[in-house]
Amino acid sequence: xxxxxxxxxxNRIMIYGPKNDGAYIVEFKTADGEALATNxxxxxxxxxxxxxxxxxxxxxxxxxx
Numbered sequence: 001x002x003x004x005x006x007x008x009x010x011n012r013i014m015i016y017g018p019k020n021d022g023a024y025i026v027e028f029k030t031a032d033g034e035a036l037a038t039n040x041x042x043x044x045x046x047x048x049x050x051x052x053x054x055x056x057x058x059x060x061x062x063x064x065x
Contacts, residue, residue, distance in 0.1 A: 011061040015052045017045070024048045031063070 009031050017024030022042030029035040040048055 011063065012058050013061060014058040015048050015055075017048070017052070018042070024052075 011031050012027075012029045014027045014029070015024055016027065017040075019025070022045065024040045024045050025037055026040060026048065027035060027037040
């Protein structure tokens with residue numbers, strides 16, 4: 001399971017899982033602390049596994065505005 005690194009006030013996308021039932025949770029968090037998380041059922045996780053292997057500490061997303 002992935003562990004979220006300290007985000008230092010940056011935008012971040014994290015993939016947590018797999019949980020005991022094989023599902024994953026994807027969390028989107030802004031630098032301001034707003035967050036949205038969604039549960040992805042076990043049968044729909046192939047793409048998440050691919051990306052989680054390549055970014056085990058999450059993905060920090062810069063502001064482009």
